[in-house]
Amino acid sequence: MPQVLFVAASVSFVVNALFGASVKAGWVNSAPFHWVHTALYICTFALTAAAVSTVFWGGGVAGWFLLPALVPLALLPYVRARSWGHVALALSVAPFLALGLSVSLVS
Template identity: 35%
Template sequence: MRRRRRASRHRGPASPAFLASGICYAANCALGTAVATRLIDTRRFRWVHHALYIATVSTTLLALVAGLRRDRRASLAIAPALAPLAVIPYAGTHTRRHPAIALTAAPFIAAGVITSRR
């Protein structure tokens, strides 16, 4: 007689992708804040902020796709974060719009991370 395995709600490593997205986003915000408050001067290595932005967008997309197969609720929670992340390059960097738009992604990324952990 065969035993049935219990169906698990969590079918794989979706949450590491969500966690990576949250870490990249937090690192990018921390660097942006440090530059804005002049704690760090990135004139010589401006590419770091751009690389963190690309990593944030990439890991958010990865989390969305990974979550569609494993944790649909977490994917739906993080999906709206892609809209402000897509607008950021066009917002200008020396205005108040840039950090305001960047911060609108925060609740969605946090919701995705928290939802994927449950």
């Protein structure tokens, strides 16, 4: 069961990153539905926090590897959207998600 949270958090992050990248590249005009990116961010943050919480209810140690991802995720709303700093901060989450997902699938 805990693996589902890690997969869901990773998928949510990838979908949100792809959506943000397509807006940044100018392929998608998100003006009419800008809330989608925010909703995906909230979903990603909540799923990541839930996956981290698995260490407290017997889901193994994978949550410890994912814990550092909560810091950049928590800081993202304070970095100007559409800036390269926002992109860099968002992408800094990826290694922790990959590691947490890998460990959760192996253990």
